[in-house]
Structure formats: structure tokens, C-alpha cells
Amino acid sequence: MLQELKEKTLEANLDLVRRGLVLYTFGNASGIDRESGLVVIKPSGVDYDALRPEHMVVCDLDGNIREGDLRPSSDLKTHLELYRAFPSVGGVVHTHSENxxxxxxxxxxxxALGTTHADYFHGPVPCTRELTDEEINGDYVLNTGYAITERFKGIDPLAVPAVLVAGHAPFAWGRDPMDAAHNAVVLEAVAKMAFMTVLLNSTAGVSxxxxxxxxFRKHGANATYGQR
Amino acid sequence: MLQELKEKTLEANLDLVRRGLVLYTFGNASGIDRESGLVVIKPSGVDYDALRPEHMVVCDLDGNIREGDLRPSSDLKTHLELYRAFPSVGGVVHTHSENxxxxxxxxxxxxALGTTHADYFHGPVPCTRELTDEEINGDYVLNTGYAITERFKGIDPLAVPAVLVAGHAPFAWGRDPMDAAHNAVVLEAVAKMAFMTVLLNSTAGVSxxxxxxxxFRKHGANATYGQR
Amino acid sequence: MLQELKEKTLEANLDLVRRGLVLYTFGNASGIDRESGLVVIKPSGVDYDALRPEHMVVCDLDGNIREGDLRPSSDLKTHLELYRAFPSVGGVVHTHSENxxxxxxxxxxxxALGTTHADYFHGPVPCTRELTDEEINGDYVLNTGYAITERFKGIDPLAVPAVLVAGHAPFAWGRDPMDAAHNAVVLEAVAKMAFMTVLLNSTAGVSxxxxxxxxFRKHGANATYGQR
Amino acid sequence: MLQELKEKTLEANLDLVRRGLVLYTFGNASGIDRESGLVVIKPSGVDYDALRPEHMVVCDLDGNIREGDLRPSSDLKTHLELYRAFPSVGGVVHTHSENxxxxxxxxxxxxALGTTHADYFHGPVPCTRELTDEEINGDYVLNTGYAITERFKGIDPLAVPAVLVAGHAPFAWGRDPMDAAHNAVVLEAVAKMAFMTVLLNSTAGVSxxxxxxxxFRKHGANATYGQR
Known part of the structure; x- marks a missing residue:
């Protein structure tokens, strides 16, 4: 079932580790097959060394497990809310990358402090509001997803493919799991440079x-970057 | 004698090196066998490359050497005070990890600035008061232990499994030596992110x-993280 | 055609990656053969692992492609403007190195905060003015080159072999592609130390x-460094 | 001639590279044989990969070359002044390590902000005054040595085995070349932690x-650290 998506989702999870975005098991990547509406996600708290495609958990958009013996990532409901609200998105990742x-x-x-940012994010990377105590004590993981999609009202999620959850950490997404992981890696680099930039000049910014x-050099019909 | 605990204690010491928390010999890990009340600890100032389980020093909770030809870590008395004061603790580590x-x-x-912190530390990671000149000139290493346990009055050591010794460096602990090492690694990551966070926003903090x-997602009877 | 220059240009591109200055494909190096006036440059958006000398694109100083099936780096016109304005320059590199x-x-x-800087850059590393909206919406990459050469009026480009493009990233250059890459690596180290220095002392500087x-210890007729 | 000292001096030079203190050739280590008064030092600007013991340059304390076909490190005269002024010192290193x-x-x-510092440096790591223009335009490298030894009047060089040369970079020393390299490595770690510490608390310091x-736990007659 969804063998190719499982392999790509595993690969995205491993890429986050290889690129230093994940300490221990503090991260997860998922992918969706839009045709069937099924989501493939990393199991919770399993060592990356031992992860195989067959460990990936398959569920539907309501969170019903459709395949897999392991519990899915504890952040599953946030992923699902992003897939439901952002139909153009094919992969989601969550990390606690340092910057x-x-x-x-x-x-x-x-x-947006420079062109590295602008190449990937068409505007600031937004930060959600803090969750209320009620939201935290209620369906917390789902409410995290709601806080993100609320923040993205009026923003094209593929034009700004990442968010900061206040007091928590980033989520990033993309056309597929590897694209989401790629965006998470760039976000981390952009965040590191932005940290230094605002210490050097608190009013920096680009036009x-x-x-x-x-x-638009990298995105859209008139893109000129690369070999397309 | 305590072969398994020696191996685990050695493994915890080596893990600190592999994860970049220890420069030269600036760190040590120990474990306790609660049944016999015996503590296994790294010898002082020995190269990690040459460390073998049989080099571990065994002593009782009063610091009497029970096995081993090498001198124990110079921080032994701090470890022992932590084991005496914190009966739930099975492993202790000390590093000079940078952040x-x-x-x-x-x-x-x-x-507590975010959920990475909250996943491991149920409140701020406390810092001890400075030692007095008398304490420093007296039984300094033991007094360091007393300053820690004094600071933890009213705090469950397994709910906040680390401390900062003012003007010195951190100690971390856990259910066993590897758990203590794991907590020291997370402490270092949390400290690094906290450093950047307070420079970006000096009043940051979570509810x-x-x-x-x-x-409580990761700890206690209602934990939901991982495959338990 | 220009086989040796292609190999050196490839080597300079790979050196940037090996030394951690380039994430994904965010960088490019080129070289010029002054006799023929032909420029060799990395193709756009190709993985470094797959790059071979024969992938390098050859063009003249007006940007006419003379050899190669791939599209040249999207920053080509900036490189060309530097070669036209700086006749002493034989290699140019562009990175988004973090610092x-x-x-x-x-x-x-x-x-200029110290001798590491002074060994390579005979004065501050300049930052261009911001481009106007007209320049950005016009021939943007070429206008980036103009902003650099405008900023270098009265500065010997080999005495200050790098520039910061405001809101963007650095360009560096040198006698040949490897020398340009070398200068980019030193620039990154100098930038990192300068960041820390100005946080420690906002008025630091050398005489x-x-x-x-x-x-002049490393450059010019009276240089005494190395084995020359 | 002095084969063992050449090997140890080479090893100290290579250790600086392995531990990330040296970029390209920005560093050098030397050792002295006090009996003969001969100094062994790295040649200038030679790649570390190609360095062999026989490349080391031997000279006397006045700088007369006694063996070796290569030019000595351009910082030779600073090393020599340190050996002349500090009779207890057996090795000297110079790096441009970032912190x-x-x-x-x-x-x-x-x-002195903590015990990592105190374990190695019995007081602040001093910074020299800036050199005057006359000193810079005169025998600059020798005058750098004078500025250091002037700054160390009243300080035991083995109790504070490093210095910062204002606007330049550190020198460290020790009983032999490897000890000097070890002190340079610790200095870099101490400098990194001190940078973060003063940003967190500008008035920090230990008693x-x-x-x-x-x-005195690590040094002198009553040392208790390690297996001595």
C-alpha cells in the first residue's frame, strides 16, 4: 500500500537527520496521496536507524489508522489539519531545528531580510499566536494545526511554505515530503542568518x-532558475 | 562486580564525547546499583579512547573505594551527594558543554522558553547560588553537591533532571547513566536555543x-509519546 | 575548449561546498581566459555531485553562449560585469555563506577589525547601496553587477577582493577561480569573527x-609570507 | 638534529588543524630544546597535508637558521621573544581561532567567568595594548613579542599560558609544543563560552x-586531578 510514498516519506525523515535538523526523535515528516486521501507518517519515538518503509503508518484525513502496527507521530493531528486546509500541499515536516x-x-x-529568504518565502515566515489554556488543555495537537491555518488566512501556503508555532518550533511543507524537508532545511539556514542580521541591524529588511x-525567479511560470 | 552497570556507565561517558559535550576529559558519568548501594564512576583524567569497563571505579555512598586501581573522577563527592539526596536517580553526569x-x-x-524544554524539564533549569569562600576552601566538591540539593528543595529531581552550578557547569541525572547522558544532551540543545531566544526577545516564555x-505528554501515567 | 579552465572552475565550485559555504546549489564560481575573452561558469541549479568539467558553460563577455548544453548560472551577468570592469580579475565566486x-x-x-582581515582585505569589505525598484525590475542581475562596480570606484579590486551586495549575499574574486574561492572562504571566517567582535565591542577597529x-606582508613586491 | 622535538612540533601543528583552530595556514607551533637553546618551528605558508618532520626549521634564540631549507613561520620573532622572556616555557603556538x-x-x-577557565588560567587571559605606528612600521613581529612580555610583567606565564594580541589573535604556550596546543584548544573553548556568558550577563565573574x-586542583604540588 503506497509503497513509493512510504519510501519517499522515510527518505524525507532521514534527510532531516542527515542535515542536522533533528536531535534524537524530535522531528517527523509525512506525505499524502491526494487521490486516495491517505497520509503516510513516521511512527512516534522510533530510532531513525531502525526505520524502514514498512514502519510508516498509513491513515486517512480523519486520523483513522489504515495500516501499520506502530503508533503514528504524536503530531499527527497537526499534519492532518494542514493537509485538509492546504489542498496544494503534498508533504509536511516538523522539526525542532535550533535556529x-x-x-x-x-x-x-x-x-524577509535577504534574497535567500525571498528565493523560498514570499514574505515573512509567520509566527502563530500563543494557544489559550483551553486550547492547550483540549485537543492540543489539533488546535496547533488550527492556529497555523488561522494564521495563514490570505496567505498561499506554497508561497510561504513554513510557519513558526509560538513557544514551540517550526512546521514546513511542500509539494511532496522531500520538498517539505528541503524547505525545512532552508528555513533553518534563513533563521540562522536572520538571527545574526537583526543583532547587527535591528531595522534590516528588503524591498x-x-x-x-x-x-518569482525560482517560482511560477516565469521562473528562470535551474535547467527548466 | 556490577559488570553490566560498568558497561552502561562507560557507554554513557562515551556518548557524551560522541555528541560533542566533552572536550578532552571535561566530563564524567556515573551509575548506582540501588540494591547494593554501590556507585560506578569514570576514573579521573583518563583518555576516553583508552577507557574500558574494568577501568570504572566502584565505591559506596560514603566514597569508600570498593574496587578499581584508578582514582575516581574528582567530582565523585558531588555525584554521591546527588545519589544520597535523590533516591529516584540512577545515573548522574557532569559536563562543561558550551551552551x-x-x-x-x-x-x-x-x-522554560518552549516545548523542547517542556518535554524534558517541568520548569526552569535552576542555577545554584554561588558557594561561599568557606565552602570553596572546605570540602569543595561535597559542598557543590549540597548547593545543588539545597536548590532542589521542593523540586522533584526527575521532573527537572539537571542543574546549573553557578560559575561552573551543568550536572544532569536520570533513571540510569544513559538516561542522564540523554538529559545532558537535551539540556545543551535547550541552552543553545534559549541563548538565541533571549537575545531575540528578552521577555520570552511559555504558559x-x-x-x-x-x-506530561512524555512523562507519567498518561504519557502518549513513543510506542508505549 | 578551455579544458584546464573548466577543471579549475569545477574545482573552485566543489571547494565552496566542501568548506561549508554552499547549501544545496546556492553558489557559483567562474573563471576567465583573458586571451580569448571567454568565461567558464557553472550551470544553473545542477547538483554538485553530478557536476563534471564538460557541464561547465562557456560564453563570451557579452553573455553569448559559445559552448555547453546547460543554462549558465542565473548570476552570469553579474560575473560578466565584474570581469569587464576589473581587468585584473581571473575568477569570481558567489555564495550565500551564512556570516x-x-x-x-x-x-x-x-x-577591518583585525589582522586576519588585513591579510586579505586592504580596508573594509564594502557593502553596495540597495538597488532601486527600477533596477530590480529591469535587468536585475546586470544591475547587481553595476552596483558592485559603482561601489568599487577608487578601490583596487585585487586589494579588496570581495563585496557584500546589500540584502543579498557576498561576491568574491581573485586571480583565478581557486583564488576567488579561497577569498570567499576567508571572507566567511572574517565575517564570523567580526560579528562576535562588534557584539563584544561596538567601536573596535585596527589602525x-x-x-x-x-x-603588504602577504601582497605586493615586498611580501614576506610563505616560501616565495 | 632534534628529531624528537621536530616530530612533537609537527604533531602540535597538526593537532591545531584537526581541532578546527586553523584555517588554511593561519597558525604555527614551535618547540624549544632548552639544553642547546635551539628552537624548532613550522615553515611559513606550507600546506599542512605536506608537512613532514624534516620540513621543520631549526634556529637559535637570535633567529639564526641552523637547519632547514624553508623559510620559518613569519611569526618566528614573536616565538623567540616568548622563549627568551619565559624560561619555563617549552612550546608556543599561534592561531587565529575564531572565538x-x-x-x-x-x-x-x-x-575568569567559570571553572573551565580557572582549571587552566589563573586569572583573566590578558590582552596586550595596541602597538604604536612606530612599532608596527619597525620590527613588527618582534615588537608583538615585546608587547606580550611587557603585558606579562608580574604574571607567571605558566599560570596564565595564553595572551590575546590586540587587533590580532591569540598566542598560547606550555611546557612543550603539545601542551601549548592543548592550552590553545582550551582557550578557544573558554573564549566561546565567555562570549555567550557576557551576552547573557555583562557583570558575570567568579570569586x-x-x-x-x-x-590548584589541576596545577602545583597539591593537584588532585587525574592519576598522578
């Missing part, structure tokens, strides 16, 4: 024209 | 509700 | 005499 | 009693 998490903990969005130019 | 040590040197506790939610 | 990029994003030049002494 | 260099560039001494306790 992006520092921004999330500070409760500050990452402003909308530069933001547009770089974003 | 946690910077916080210890600053004399500041690490506030008690979020702290509780994440802590 | 130099943070300075570029902050819009601040890197002041002109020290700047001269170190620069 | 210690940032402190040197800031012109600030590294205060003289703690400084004494830790220093």
Missing part, C-alpha cells in the same frame, strides 16, 4: 521589489 | 498550561 | 598602520 | 576563592 525554534520561542516572525524578483 | 556552561557562568537559570501539556 | 550573508543583509560593510603592515 | 580572535579584535581580556580552588 528556527529560537525564533518560534521568541514569538517573532522571521522578516517588496527585491522580494518579488527573487521569489 | 549550558555559558548559562551557568552567567548565574542565570534557563527559563504553565503548555509546560504541563508537553511535560 | 557574510548576515552582514550583507544588515547592509553594513565589514570593518591604518596595522592594516598596511599585514596586507 | 579567541574575536576577543583579541575587541581589545578585551577574557575575564578569587573559586579561581584558586580550580586552578
Amino acid at each position: 528556527a525554534t529560537a525564533w518560534a520561542q521568541s514569538g517573532r516572525e522571521i522578516p 517588496q521589489a527585491l522580494l518579488d524578483r527573487h521569489y | 549550558a556552561t555559558a548559562w551557568a557562568q552567567s548565574g542565570r537559570e534557563i527559563p 504553565q498550561a503548555l509546560l504541563d501539556r508537553h511535560y | 557574510a550573508t548576515a552582514w550583507a543583509q544588515s547592509g553594513r560593510e565589514i570593518p 591604518q598602520a596595522l592594516l598596511d603592515r599585514h596586507y | 579567541a580572535t574575536a576577543w583579541a579584535q575587541s581589545g578585551r581580556e577574557i575575564p 578569587q576563592a573559586l579561581l584558586d580552588r580550580h586552578y
Whole structure:
């Protein structure tokens, strides 16, 4: 069942580790097969060394397990809410990567400070509001997803493929699991450079024209980057 | 004598090195066999490359050497005081890991700034008071232990499994030596992110509700994380 | 055609990756054969693992492709403007290396804060002005080159072999592609140390005499460094 | 001639590279044979990969080359002044390691902020005054040595085995070349932690009693650290 998606989802999970975004098991990647509406996600708390495609958990968009003996990632409901609210998204990752998490903990969005940012994120990387005590004590993981999708009202999720959850850490997404992992890696680099930049100049920022130019150099019908 | 505990204690010592928490010999891990009341600890100043289980030193809770030809870690008396005061603790580690040590040197506790912290530490990671000159000139290593246990009055040591010794460096502990090492590794990551967070926002912090939610997601009877 | 220059240009591109200056494909190096006026440059968006000398693109100083099936680096026109304006330059590299990029994003030049800087850069590493919206919406990559060469009026490009493009990232250059890559690596180290230095002392700086002494120790007719 | 000292001096040079203190050829280590008064030092600007014991340059304390076809390190005269002024010193190293260099560039001494520092440096790591233009334009490398030994009037060089040269970088020394390299490595770690500490708490510092306790735990007749 969904063998190829399982392999790609596993590969995205392992890529996060190889690139230093994940300590122990503090991360997870998932992918969705839009045709069947089924989501493939990493099991919870399993060592990456031991992960095989057949360990991936398959569930539907309501969270009903359809295949797999292991419990899914404890962040499953956040992933599902993102898939439900963002139909263009094919993969989601969550990490506690150090620099992006520092921004999330500070409760500050990452402003667009340069073209590395603009190549991937067409505007600031938003930070959610803090959850209320009721939301935390209720269906917390799902409410985390709601806080994200609420924050993205009016924002195209593929134009800004990441978010900071206040007091928590980032989520990133993309067309498929590897694209989501790629965006998470770039987010971490962008967050690191932004940290240094705001210490050097607290009012730094780029113009909308530069933001547009770089974003559309890599995205959309008129993209000129790479070999397409 | 205590062969398995020696191997686990050695493994915890080596894990600290592999994960970059220890420069040269600036660290040590120990374990206790609660049944016999015997403690296994790394010898002092021996290269990690050459360490074998049989080099581990065995002593009782009063510090009497029961086995081993080498001198125990110079921090032994601090370890012993922690084992005496914290009956739930089965392993103790001490490192000079860079970020946690910077916080210890600053004399500041690490506030709970996010869920990575909350997953492991149910409240700030406390910092001891400074030792008096009398304490330093007296039984210094033991007095370091007393300063820690004094600071933990009213705190469950397994709910906050680490401390910063002011002007010195961290100690971490856990159910066994590897768990203590694991907590030391997470402490270092948390300290690094906290450093960046307070530079980005000096008033950052999470709600008690979020702290509780994440802590009890991984700990206690209602834990939902992993495959248990 | 230009086989040796292709190999050296490839080697310079790979060196940037090996030394941690390039994430994914965020960098490019080129070289020029001054006799024929032909430029060799990395193709756009190709994985470094797969790069071979025969993938390098050859073009003239007006940007006409003379050999190669792949599209050249999207930054080609900036490289060409540097070659046209700086006749002494034989290689150009562009990276988004973290520390130099943070300075570029902050819009601040890197002041000469020590002898590591002075050994390579005979004065501050300049930062360009921001481009106007018209320049961004026009021939953006070429205009980036113009902003650099405008900023270098009165500066010998081989005496200050790097620049920060405001809101973007650094360019570095040298006598040949490997020399340019070498300067980019040193720039990154200098930028990292300068970041820490200005946080420790916002008014730090070295005297002109020290700047001269170190620069001319490694450069010019009276150089005494190395085995020449 | 001095084969063993050449091997140890080479090993110290290579250790600096392995531990990440040296970029390209920005570092050098030397050793002295006190009986003959001969100094062994790395040649200038030679790749570390190609360095062999027979490449080491031998000279006397006045700088007369006694063996070797290569030019000695351009910092030779600073090394020689340290050997002349500090008779207890058997090895000297110079690096541009990032954190210690940032402190040197800031012109600030590294205060004793914790026990890692106190284990190796019995007081702040001093920073020299800036050289005058006359000193820079005169016998610059020798004058750098004079600025160091002037700064160490009243300080036991083995009790504080390192210095920051203002606007330049650190020198460290020890009983032999490997001991000097070891002190340079610890200096870099101490400098990194001190940078973070002063950002967290600009008035941090340890008591003289703690400084004494830790220093004399590792040094002198009553040392208790390790297996001696």
C-alpha cells in the first residue's frame, strides 16, 4: 500500500537527520496521496536507524489508522489539519531545528531580510499566536494545526511554505515530503542568518521589489532558475 | 562486580564525547546499583579512547573505594551527594558543554522558553547560588553537591533532571547513566536555543498550561509519546 | 575548449561546498581566459555531485553562449560585469555563506577589525547601496553587477577582493577561480569573527598602520609570507 | 638534529588543524630544546597535508637558521621573544581561532567567568595594548613579542599560558609544543563560552576563592586531578 510514498516519506525523515535538523526523535515528516486521501507518517519515538518503509503508518484525513502496527507521530493531528486546509500541499515536516525554534520561542516572525529568504518565502515566515489554556488543555495537537491555518488566512501556503508555532518550533511543507524537508532545511539556514542580521541591524529588511524578483525567479511560470 | 552497570556507565561517558559535550576529559558519568548501594564512576583524567569497563571505579555512598586501581573522577563527592539526596536517580553526569556552561557562568537559570524544554524539564533549569569562600576552601566538591540539593528543595529531581552550578557547569541525572547522558544532551540543545531566544526577545516564555501539556505528554501515567 | 579552465572552475565550485559555504546549489564560481575573452561558469541549479568539467558553460563577455548544453548560472551577468570592469580579475565566486550573508543583509560593510582581515582585505569589505525598484525590475542581475562596480570606484579590486551586495549575499574574486574561492572562504571566517567582535565591542577597529603592515606582508613586491 | 622535538612540533601543528583552530595556514607551533637553546618551528605558508618532520626549521634564540631549507613561520620573532622572556616555557603556538580572535579584535581580556577557565588560567587571559605606528612600521613581529612580555610583567606565564594580541589573535604556550596546543584548544573553548556568558550577563565573574580552588586542583604540588 503506497509503497513509493512510504519510501519517499522515510527518505524525507532521514534527510532531516542527515542535515542536522533533528536531535534524537524530535522531528517527523509525512506525505499524502491526494487521490486516495491517505497520509503516510513516521511512527512516534522510533530510532531513525531502525526505520524502514514498512514502519510508516498509513491513515486517512480523519486520523483513522489504515495500516501499520506502530503508533503514528504524536503530531499527527497537526499534519492532518494542514493537509485538509492546504489542498496544494503534498508533504509536511516538523522539526525542532535550533535556529528556527529560537525564533518560534521568541514569538517573532522571521522578516524577509535577504534574497535567500525571498528565493523560498514570499514574505515573512509567520509566527502563530500563543494557544489559550483551553486550547492547550483540549485537543492540543489539533488546535496547533488550527492556529497555523488561522494564521495563514490570505496567505498561499506554497508561497510561504513554513510557519513558526509560538513557544514551540517550526512546521514546513511542500509539494511532496522531500520538498517539505528541503524547505525545512532552508528555513533553518534563513533563521540562522536572520538571527545574526537583526543583532547587527535591528531595522534590516528588503524591498517588496527585491522580494518579488527573487521569489518569482525560482517560482511560477516565469521562473528562470535551474535547467527548466 | 556490577559488570553490566560498568558497561552502561562507560557507554554513557562515551556518548557524551560522541555528541560533542566533552572536550578532552571535561566530563564524567556515573551509575548506582540501588540494591547494593554501590556507585560506578569514570576514573579521573583518563583518555576516553583508552577507557574500558574494568577501568570504572566502584565505591559506596560514603566514597569508600570498593574496587578499581584508578582514582575516581574528582567530582565523585558531588555525584554521591546527588545519589544520597535523590533516591529516584540512577545515573548522574557532569559536563562543561558550551551552551549550558555559558548559562551557568552567567548565574542565570534557563527559563522554560518552549516545548523542547517542556518535554524534558517541568520548569526552569535552576542555577545554584554561588558557594561561599568557606565552602570553596572546605570540602569543595561535597559542598557543590549540597548547593545543588539545597536548590532542589521542593523540586522533584526527575521532573527537572539537571542543574546549573553557578560559575561552573551543568550536572544532569536520570533513571540510569544513559538516561542522564540523554538529559545532558537535551539540556545543551535547550541552552543553545534559549541563548538565541533571549537575545531575540528578552521577555520570552511559555504558559504553565503548555509546560504541563508537553511535560506530561512524555512523562507519567498518561504519557502518549513513543510506542508505549 | 578551455579544458584546464573548466577543471579549475569545477574545482573552485566543489571547494565552496566542501568548506561549508554552499547549501544545496546556492553558489557559483567562474573563471576567465583573458586571451580569448571567454568565461567558464557553472550551470544553473545542477547538483554538485553530478557536476563534471564538460557541464561547465562557456560564453563570451557579452553573455553569448559559445559552448555547453546547460543554462549558465542565473548570476552570469553579474560575473560578466565584474570581469569587464576589473581587468585584473581571473575568477569570481558567489555564495550565500551564512556570516557574510548576515552582514550583507544588515547592509553594513565589514570593518577591518583585525589582522586576519588585513591579510586579505586592504580596508573594509564594502557593502553596495540597495538597488532601486527600477533596477530590480529591469535587468536585475546586470544591475547587481553595476552596483558592485559603482561601489568599487577608487578601490583596487585585487586589494579588496570581495563585496557584500546589500540584502543579498557576498561576491568574491581573485586571480583565478581557486583564488576567488579561497577569498570567499576567508571572507566567511572574517565575517564570523567580526560579528562576535562588534557584539563584544561596538567601536573596535585596527589602525591604518596595522592594516598596511599585514596586507603588504602577504601582497605586493615586498611580501614576506610563505616560501616565495 | 632534534628529531624528537621536530616530530612533537609537527604533531602540535597538526593537532591545531584537526581541532578546527586553523584555517588554511593561519597558525604555527614551535618547540624549544632548552639544553642547546635551539628552537624548532613550522615553515611559513606550507600546506599542512605536506608537512613532514624534516620540513621543520631549526634556529637559535637570535633567529639564526641552523637547519632547514624553508623559510620559518613569519611569526618566528614573536616565538623567540616568548622563549627568551619565559624560561619555563617549552612550546608556543599561534592561531587565529575564531572565538579567541574575536576577543583579541575587541581589545578585551577574557575575564575568569567559570571553572573551565580557572582549571587552566589563573586569572583573566590578558590582552596586550595596541602597538604604536612606530612599532608596527619597525620590527613588527618582534615588537608583538615585546608587547606580550611587557603585558606579562608580574604574571607567571605558566599560570596564565595564553595572551590575546590586540587587533590580532591569540598566542598560547606550555611546557612543550603539545601542551601549548592543548592550552590553545582550551582557550578557544573558554573564549566561546565567555562570549555567550557576557551576552547573557555583562557583570558575570567568579570569586578569587573559586579561581584558586580550580586552578590548584589541576596545577602545583597539591593537584588532585587525574592519576598522578
